[in-house]
Amino acid sequence: MTRLRRWMVQPVCFAVLMFGGRLGIHLGAAVPCFVCPYVGGCAGQCYLMGLQGVYGFGLSWAALFSPVGLKALGWLAVFALSVVLFGKLWCGWACPFGALSDWVGGLRRLLGFRESRLSPCGRPRLGWVKYALLAACAILPPLATAKLLPPDFYLPFCNICPGKSLLSLFAGDTTYLALNTANGVTLGFTAVLLAVTGVTLAGLFFKDRFFCHFCPMLALIHLLAPLSAPRLGKWPDRCTGCGNCRRNCAMEVERAYLEKVKATVQDSACVGCLRCVEACPSDGALGAKLFGLAVVRSSRHRAAVPRKAKS
Numbered sequence: 001m002t003r004l005r006r007w008m009v010q011p012v013c014f015a016v017l018m019f020g021g022r023l024g025i026h027l028g029a030a031v032p033c034f035v036c037p038y039v040g041g042c043a044g045q046c047y048l049m050g051l052q053g054v055y056g057f058g059l060s061w062a063a064l065f066s067p068v069g070l071k072a073l074g075w076l077a078v079f080a081l082s083v084v085l086f087g088k089l090w091c092g093w094a095c096p097f098g099a100l101s102d103w104v105g106g107l108r109r110l111l112g113f114r115e116s117r118l119s120p121c122g123r124p125r126l127g128w129v130k131y132a133l134l135a136a137c138a139i140l141p142p143l144a145t146a147k148l149l150p151p152d153f154y155l156p157f158c159n160i161c162p163g164k165s166l167l168s169l170f171a172g173d174t175t176y177l178a179l180n181t182a183n184g185v186t187l188g189f190t191a192v193l194l195a196v197t198g199v200t201l202a203g204l205f206f207k208d209r210f211f212c213h214f215c216p217m218l219a220l221i222h223l224l225a226p227l228s229a230p231r232l233g234k235w236p237d238r239c240t241g242c243g244n245c246r247r248n249c250a251m252e253v254e255r256a257y258l259e260k261v262k263a264t265v266q267d268s269a270c271v272g273c274l275r276c277v278e279a280c281p282s283d284g285a286l287g288a289k290l291f292g293l294a295v296v297r298s299s300r301h302r303a304a305v306p307r308k309a310k311s
Contacts, residue, residue: 033095058141087228088272245276
C-alpha cells in the first residue's frame with residue numbers, strides 16, 4: 001500500500017540525503033527538497049540556497065555572463081528537470097524535513113493527541129506566505145550583492161530556515177540553536193531562527209506537515225507543476241463522496257473531494273504524499289498519473305482506515 005511504501009522510502013531517502021556525502025554521494029546544488037548544506041556530510045544542496053546566493057539571484061549582472069553564471073543556468077536546468085520528472089513526490093516522499101514532520105506527527109498519534117485542524121478559511125489565507133518567502137529569496141540577495149543590505153541578506157531564507165537548525169541536530173551539531181552576536185543583523189537573524197524553530201516544533205506536533213504550509217520550495221515546485229510528469233488524477237464518475245481523501249490529507253486539501261468534473265486535481269498545497277489515494281475506498285476513483293497514464297489507483301481492497309475523525 002501507499003503508506004507502507006512511503007514509510008519504507010522516507011527513511012532511505014532521509015539517510016541518503018542527510019549522510020550520503022560521508023559515503024561519497026554528491027547530488028549537486030539543485031536538489032528540490034530540504035537537503036541542508038549546513039548539515040555536515042549531507043549528499044547535496046537544497047536549490048533554495050543556490051537560488052538565493054551562489055548560483056542565483058545573488059549574482060551580480062557581470063557574473064551572469066561569467067562561468068559562474070553559466071553554472072547557475074546549469075543548476076536551474078537540473079532543478080527543472082528533477083521537478084518535471086518527479087514533481088511534488090520530492091516533498092511527499094524524499095524531503096528529509098518532510099520525513100521529520102511525518103515522524104513527529106506519528107509520535108503525536110502514538111501519544112494519543114488529536115491533530116489540530118485549520119479553519120475552512122485558514123489554509124487559503126496561509127497560502128500567500130510561501131510565495132512571499134520565495135519572493136524574498138529573489139528580491140533580497142541582489143540588494144545584498146549591491147551592498148544596499150548587509151551580507152546576511154545574501155541568504156535570507158537560509159538564515160531563518162528551521163531545516164538548518166533541526167536537521168543539523170541529526171549530525172550532532174547544535175550551533176544553530178544559539179544566538180550569534182557577531183553584529184546586530186546577525187543577532188536578529190539568529191533570534192528569528194530560534195523563534196521560527198520553536199514555533200515549527202510545536203506546529204509539527206499539533207499539525208501534520210505544519211511547515212509545508214509556509215515552504216517556499218513547495219511554492220517553487222508548484223510553479224513548474226504544469227510541466228511535471230506526476231499528477232494527482234480523479235475519475236469523478238467513480239467517486240462516492242465519502243470524504244476519506246479530505247479527512248486524510250495532511251495539508252487539508254479539499255480539491256480531490258470537491259471536484260466533480262475535471263480529471264486533474266493537483267492543488268498548490270498538495271505535497272504529493274498520496275495519502276488520499278491510499279485512503280480512497282472506491283476502485284479507481286483517485287490515482288497518480290505519470291505522463292497522463294495512471295500508474296497507481298485507489299482500491300477498496302487496499303484502502304487504509306481513515307486516521308482522522310473530523311470532517
